[in-house]
Amino acid sequence: MAATHLEAGDPVGWFEPLYASARRDPAAIPWGAPGPHPYLTGWLEAPVATPPGRRAVVVGCGLGDDALAVARHGFEVTAIDVAPSAVRWAGRRHRRSGIAWRTLDVLDPAARAPLEGAFDLVVEVLTVPYLPGVVRDAAMHAIGALVAPGGVLVVVTLVAAGPDRAGDGPPWPQVPSELAAYRSAGLVRLALDHPPPEPMAAAMPVRLTFQRPRS
Ligand SMILES: C[S@@+](CC[C@H](N)C(=O)[O-])C[C@H]1O[C@@H](n2cnc3c(N)ncnc32)[C@H](O)[C@@H]1O
Structure with missing residues (x-):
């Protein structure tokens, strides 16, 4: 499904038919494990930095479990996804x-514009590594642009163990150098956390925390 859309030059078009064809069965979604990502819940319990307010957005919310975890920590949450079927499903x-x-393509500048700089906490869990290289820089810039002055961005991604992107995706683990796109979006990196690397693993989950300076 992904390959067909990528070949047609539509890097995010495969998400909607994937959710629609799952017919509300989470087992049919490759990343549909129930519950929030443990890296996110760990962050919420022991934040690396304190967001300046309570407005939060979860980008690429999928079935919504990460958004729920953020809401349960007292944030006013907006959850966005490009796939209308995912948004309806998460809402139910x-x-x-x-x-x-909200159904919204974060790569669409006009749709995104009203949300730019509007959030004290921005959360992105495993969306960028499911996007092909050609739109990744734009996606990281777009996600970074949502962070308010003083606000915090928490990213959970997959990072390749070596200098090259590992394997056939999706997902396509990120190479460490591409994560610099968040800094060029005006953010400062506060932390990078990951489990001890496994010797033969091609990629590992990584959690990054960024902040936008107040001025
Ligand atoms: C691999 S899934 C991860 C979903 C969720 N974050 C999780 O961890 O379960 C990536 C999600 O990002 C959404 N997505 C992809 N590109 C997007 C875009 N440009 N704007 C908004 N959402 C997007 C997809 O529809 C999908 O729900």
Whole structure:
């Protein structure tokens, strides 16, 4: 499904048919493991930096479990995803969460413009490594642009163990050098956390924390 859309020059078009064809069965979604990502819950319990306010956005929210975890920590959450079926599904799963669910392509400058600089906490879990190289810089810039002055960005991604992107994706683990795109979006890196590398692993999960300076 991904290959067909990528060949047609549509890097995000495969997400919607994937969610739609799952017919509300999380087991049919490759990343549909129930519950928030443990790197995110760990961060929420022991934040690397304190967001200056309570406005949060979760980008690429999928089935919404990360957004729910953020809401349960007292944030007013907007959760966005390019796939309308994911947004509807997440809204039904977490009906009384108070989360604002929105279908939005973060790569679309016009759709994104009203959200730029609007969030004290921005969360991105495993979205960028599912995008092909050609739009990754733009995606990281777009996500970074959502962070308010003084605000904090938490990213959970996959990073390749070596200098080259590992294997056939999606996902395509990120190479460490491409993560600099967040800094060129005006953010300062505060922390990079990961488990001890496994000797033969081609990629490992990494959590990064960035902050936008106040001025
Ligand atoms: C690999 S999934 C991860 C979903 C969720 N974060 C999780 O960890 O379960 C990537 C998600 O990002 C969404 N996505 C991809 N490109 C996007 C874009 N340009 N704007 C908004 N959402 C996007 C997809 O629809 C999908 O739900």
